[in-house]
Amino acid sequence: MTTKIPPGAATSDAESATRERVLLEAARLFRHHGYAATTLREVADAAGIKAGSIYYHFASKEEILGEVLDKGIQIVIDAVRQRVESLPADATWRDRIAAGIEGHLWGMLHHGDFTSANVRIYGQIPTSAKKRHRVVRRAYADYWDRLFESALARGELRQDAGTAVIRLFVIGALNWTVEWYDPKRGSFQDFVRQITAIVFDGILTHDKA
Amino acid sequence: MTTKIPPGAATSDAESATRERVLLEAARLFRHHGYAATTLREVADAAGIKAGSIYYHFASKEEILGEVLDKGIQIVIDAVRQRVESLPADATWRDRIAAGIEGHLWGMLHHGDFTSANVRIYGQIPTSAKKRHRVVRRAYADYWDRLFESALARGELRQDAGTAVIRLFVIGALNWTVEWYDPKRGSFQDFVRQITAIVFDGILTHDKA
């Protein structure tokens, strides 16, 4: 509960280098092998310490899981809010949603181990861990629901599909890009342009008068 | 290699009731706990037999995995081909893609344990299993690429995004619906209508002259 912070230290508690290293390697291993399949010995090996030493930094395997999951979603939330809230007050909802898409993709693709681990293993973790993590997820879903419902009220969003369906479809599709996006096939900015175009206007051509 | 088939049996080899039961329960457990985290004791318990008995039907845990993965994708392939190929010869590519979307969603959502297991654990399985399964995946991807490239050649598909990006985005988005689709919130046919509308025309409104 009470963690000692060295006087004058600018960092928050819980931020030693090895601690961060353990979280990073855990995220990478959870992503590629799953949560239950990843052993603390593997995590310790990758982090350059022995298995027993992990328990100086974390109380249990599940505590590591919790931090990895939270970090994965927090990175995305921060990137989205930063971009959406730096828009001018008279921005259209289309502009705000576009900013949100770019932020979400940036977070997903630039911290792939944390975000992919989150996407891949959330459905496989103990219910206790799920329950705690659900609060953050719900808050993020609410943020997007507000964007979509405001756009709907302004007549910018299609009305023949539920906003919940739109949110789940779009966020799910954006999340999954971390599983196939290949930076070697083009710039991140061009990727964002393509995805935003598809999300906004669909995959078909439309005759314009 | 040579499996005894009772004379007059209409079924192919490898189709005893308990064998099918083991595959079904394995898919359900792989889906919810991951591959490595699922023990053969759990699978056996769920299937109503003892752990040792599994080895009469399967040579190893990885053989079960292979069959679960193949079945998950084969269900979807069959549903897609059936719908696309029953269309009249003069059908538009829009019609064909719509039929493909409906088939893909039907397969995904009506055999959720096999399809969700496939989506969730593919990134977490041993490379040996991945390598064998990749052949079927590639064939299915090619099928969709042909649909999209034909639509592109006919001017029905948008030209400012790569067909590979379109395929990966759309299939990924459709795959993920199995993680959030709720049959209690509306009929399957209405769900297909909403998803197809979003994929074809996007989430925004478009002024039509």
Added chain:
DNA sequence: GTCTATAAACTGATAGAC
């Protein structure tokens, strides 16, 4: 076809030296 029994190895977590 299914069972019991067991082998050989691995698991999360703890205790205590340094």
Added chain:
DNA sequence: GTCTATCAGTTTATAGAC
């Protein structure tokens, strides 16, 4: 802070009875 050593439990797979 990190180490070694260890506990108690679990794992896949095999052998052989029925």
